[in-house]
Amino acid sequence: MNQAQIPPPGTAAIVSVGDEVLSGRVVDTNAALVARELEAQGWRVVHRSTVGDDIEAIVAHLRVAASQARVVIVGGGLGPTADDVTREGIARFAGVELAEDPEALAVVERALVRSSRGLSAENRRQALLPRGARPIDNPIGTAPGIHWAGPASQILALPGVPRELKVMLEPSLKGIQTQGLGLTATVRDSVIVVGLPESEIGRRLADLMARGAEVSVGSYPTEGVVRIVAECRRTDESRARQLVMEVLGQVRERLGGAVVRRSAPDLATAVFRELLAHGATLAVAESITGGSICNALVGVPGISSVFEGGVVAYANAQKQSWLGVQEALLRSHGAVSAEVAAAMAEGVRRGASTTFGLSTTGVAGPTGGTPQKPVGLVYFALAGPRGTTVEQRVIPGDRELVRERAVAAALDLLRRELET
C-alpha cells in the first residue's frame, strides 16, 4: 500500500466528479482551470482523473490521487440533489461520519437569502461535512466547499459549477498549509498574436519552442487569435521574470505587427485599453458577426466609458433604417460588399457620434455562397477621424468558426489603427 507514504512536496492532483463529465456530455473546463491555477501557485500537477457520481468510485480515485499528491482538488458533486455524493465520498475516504456544520449551513443560508429562497431539505444536505473538515465560503452559490486535512494529503472539494469553482479556487488554495512543500515560483506571461497561422508562428519560433529550454514557449489558438505563452519555473522569481520578458521580447521581434502591443487577457480588453488611452469612443454595426463583437466588448469591465453600443443589422431593411445605408448601394453592390461595409461603419459612427465606427458584413454559410461571393467572404470596415478603411477576407471554417475569426479580425482592424 502506498497510503502510508507521504507524496513528494509540491505535488497536486485533480479529480473531477460527475456522470456528465465522465460521459463527455460536458467538457471538463474546470480541470484545466484548476491545473493552471495550481501551476501558477507553484504546484506540480501529477495526476488528473474523472469519476462518475458514485461513492465507491470517488473513494477509489481519492485513494490513488492522495497517494501521489500532497493536495487533491476535487471539482463537482456538491449540489443539493441525490446524485451529488462527493461529501459522502470524502467522508468514507477519511473514515469519518457526515455531520451538519453550522458554518457550512450559514454559507447555504446566505446564498438562499441572496436569491430570496427558503431553506429546503435538499439545500440542508449541502451543509453536511465530513467530521473534522472545514467549510469553504461560496460567495455566489449554495454549495460550500470542503477542506479536509489528512496526515499526508489535503483535500479541497469545490462545486462543479464553473463560475463558483473559479471564484472559490484561488482563496481556497491560499488557505491551505504550504509550509515545507518546496514550491517553486512559476512565472508565466503571454502575448496575443492575430492574423498569422499557427504553423507559421511555429516556424518562426521553432528554436524558442524547443523542449528543455529554460523558458518553455507554447502556442495556443483560442477565439480567432493565437496566444503565445512563455513560462519559467525557478526558485529565484525575479530572475524567472527577467527570462520570460526576454523571450517574449524575441517573440515580438520575430512576429512584428501581428503581436498585440498591449498585454491583456484577450483581444477585446487590449482594444478597450487602446481606446481608453486614446480617449476614443466606439460603436459597431454587425451583420455576419450578429452581435458577437458587442458581446465580446461588453464582457470587458469598464467598457461603457468607451463603447456606446451597436446595431445588429441582419436584414437589409435594418441596414437602411438604423444605419442609413442607401437602398441603391445595397441593390448595386449587394449587402456583402466593400461599399456596404463602409456605409455601415460610417452610418453607425454618425448615428452614435463616436470616434470610430466598426462594421462587418459577409457570407456565414453553410448556404448562400456563390462563386463571386463564397461562404466565408467577409468585409470589415473602420470609419474614423482619418477616413474609412475596408478589408476583405475569406475565412475558412464552419459557421461558428467564421463568426469567431471575423470578430477577431474586426477588432484587429481597430487595434492596428490605434497602434499606429
Place this chain on the structure above:
Amino acid sequence: MNQAQIPPPGTAAIVSVGDEVLSGRVVDTNAALVARELEAQGWRVVHRSTVGDDIEAIVAHLRVAASQARVVIVGGGLGPTADDVTREGIARFAGVELAEDPEALAVVERALVRSSRGLSAENRRQALLPRGARPIDNPIGTAPGIHWAGPASQILALPGVPRELKVMLEPSLKGIQTQGLGLTATVRDSVIVVGLPESEIGRRLADLMARGAEVSVGSYPTEGVVRIVAECRRTDESRARQLVMEVLGQVRERLGGAVVRRSAPDLATAVFRELLAHGATLAVAESITGGSICNALVGVPGISSVFEGGVVAYANAQKQSWLGVQEALLRSHGAVSAEVAAAMAEGVRRGASTTFGLSTTGVAGPTGGTPQKPVGLVYFALAGPRGTTVEQRVIPGDRELVRERAVAAALDLLRRELET
C-alpha cells in the same frame, strides 16, 4: 494484482497524454469527444485520466485503465518530437519492443507527400510500433494510430491533434473486436427547464433522480437554464426509448410551464422553432445583455428567416436615437426602469417592423447599484400583437452570470408568450 482479471463487458477507459493537458494549458476536449462516441456506440466509460509526457507514468495509467476496462482509448503523445512517448509507454506496458512497421511507415509517407515534405528522422519515429500492434490509418496527419490487443483489454492510441483524433476515432472503434462484449444501446433525451432553481427541481424530481432506477435522471445547469437528461441503457432499444419518454413525460408534468415545450439543443433554438411555427419575426433591443441575445440567436442555423436584427443601446443617447425612447422618460424613470424597457421593446419592434420586440435593461455591476436599483436588477419587456409585457427580476451573480441569466430570462419571456 488486478491485471489477470478480465474487466466487465462493455467497459471503456480514456487516458489523455500530454504535459500541456495535465498542466491545463490546453483544455481536454478530446476526452469528452471520445466519451460521447464511446457511449454512442454502446460502451460505458468507467475511467478517465490524464498523464504527462512520461513513459513510466503512462505505463502506470495504462495498468489502472486496463484493469477496469475492456477497451482503453489513449489520446496524444504520437507526434514526431522527443517528448512524444506514448509508443514507448504502450510497448513497455505490453512488455514488447518497438519496431518499424512498414504499414505505419506508409501512413507517415503519404502524409508527408500530401504536404510536399520529405521524410525526416523525427517523422520516421512515428512508424515505430510495439511488436504485435497494428497501425491505424491517419488520413490527414503524419501520426499513425496504434491498435494493440491484449488478452484482457485492447488499447487504441490516437493522435492528440483534435482534428486528427476526430476523423480516426469512429473507424478505429468500429475496427475493434466487440464480439461477446455485450454492448447495450443507450437512449438519452432531455428537456430544458427555465426559471426554477436546481434545488427546487431536485425536490420535485427526487424519486426520479434516485440512483439505481432503470432510467437515470440528472440535472445540468448551463447558460442560465437547467437541462434534465433522462438516460436508459438496455439491449432492447425501443423499450429503452419508451421508458425515457415516460420519465420525461413525468418531468414535464411535475415542472409544468417551466419546461420548454419544444425539444431543442438550447433555449435559443427552441424560441427559433416557436417563432417559425407561428410565422412570427423578432427584433431585440439590448442594454444590460449587450448583444448576448443577438449572439445567442445568430448561433442558430436558419435564424435569419425570423430574426431581423437588434440594437445594442448601451448609452442613453443610443436608446433615444436608435430606439426612439423619449428623453423625458429616461429622465423621470431612469434607464433601468419598467417604462424604459417597454419603450425599448416597442421602439425596436416599430423600427424593424417585426411581430415581436424584446428588450433588456438593468444594473450589471460590479458598481452602479443603489438601494432602490441594486446590482442584478433587470427589466425585460416584450412588445407584440397583444401589447407589451414587462417583467422585473433581481438576478444574483457576477457580471457575466447576470448577463447569461438575463439572456435566458428574456428568451423565456418570449417562449412563454409563444407557448400560450
